Amino acid sequence: MKMDHQTVAEAIGEFVRKQILYERPEIVLDENVSLMDVGAIDSISIMRITGFIEERFQISIAADDLVWENFKTLASVADLVARRSVVGQ
Secondary structure (H helix, E strand, O other), X not given: OOOOHHHHHHHHHHHHHHHHOOOOOOOOOOOOOOOOOOOOOOHHHHHHHHHHHXXXXXXXXXXXXXXHHHHOOHHHXXXXXXXXXXXXX
């Protein structure tokens, strides 16, 4: 499934808002907001986001990819999806 960067970031943002930040609707996410600063990222949420992107985008995320740098912002998660999509082709 090939999607553009913005569409991927928006889909991940929607998941984060609905599944992780559901009790904090006042938080505004865009591609460059630090997910850690808004309380959206910890080890459990990384696993939840990973499960979502593997299912939604039909890709595999390697254990080596499960580092904070890949989950800093929606843009960095979308970059990870793009990299793994290319690897899987």
